[in-house]
Amino acid sequence: MSKDTSAEDPWHSGGKLHPVLGTRDPQLADAQRVWGEDFEPVDLSELEGADPHLEDVGEQMRRLRDALTGIADSGADLAEAAELLRRAADIVEPQSPDQATRLASQWRKGGPGARRTNPVGGTENVIAPPLRAFGHPDGSVSARITLGLPYQGPPGCVHGGMSALMLDHLFGFANHWVGLRGMTAHYEIDYRKPTPLLEPLDMKAWVESHEGRKIWVRATIESGGELRVEARALFISANVPLPGRDATAPGEER
């Protein structure tokens, strides 16, 4: 059976998807018409963290990131913090292999790939919000996030590039959730209303159709029940050479 992740997120209580204004709300029956009667979304559960200390460092770095942005006029004394951070960097840097080595290590057979380090959902990446996606039995995926000052574009609003980044990533999950995989080839986005900082954003993405290597996807961002951003993209199934390996073996792309 398909996995119902609704209990893990209060927004999804009852397993009902939040209605999306102005767009079609795809249902399991629709998905089955596209994917066949046997349609069953794949498991999108999170990977276990590699190291609790690494997870903790990521969490503390994000706390700092959020606390530091816009602090300049507050009169805060940052001398001790700067010294502690210098010491932390002095401890970690000598232990960290060069980036090419780490890249190859991520993509070793059975490795995590970029799941824990990507710039959108990676809990080990300080620039990631991090966004967590949930899959639904109707074939869509969703995420809820409240973004703070580090992601500001227009005054009090989310940077449009950040919205585009998050939705592109969610497209990837929408593909994955229904057993497809591709790269963004063409991407269109409409910013319908400003997207606020400091308020929950409800994101949703789904595969609308696919034919051969082409996968058409759609996504939305809502806040306060209002549509803020709508996006459409064409993904093309493609294999990418894996860092540190001679060639991409079939079935080993990620």
Ligand SMILES: CCCCCCCCCC(=O)SCCNC(=O)CCNC(=O)[C@H](O)C(C)(C)COP(=O)(O)OP(=O)(O)OC[C@H]1O[C@@H](n2cnc3c(N)ncnc32)[C@H](O)[C@@H]1OP(=O)(O)O
């Ligand atoms: C759980 C995992 C979560 C992770 C989420 C991560 C999501 C991240 C998503 C991304 O960020 S992907 C990174 C950004 N994208 C890229 O870097 C892709 C760069 N582009 C390419 O590598 C190639 O253009 C591509 C592989 C997409 C296609 O090249 P190909 O040489 O394999 O295909 P080709 O150019 O022959 O096109 C195949 C078909 O697609 C069509 N096509 C390709 N690009 C198109 C385009 N831009 N617009 C419209 N149609 C396009 C093309 O016309 C053709 O149609 P027909 O078969 O009908 O002739």
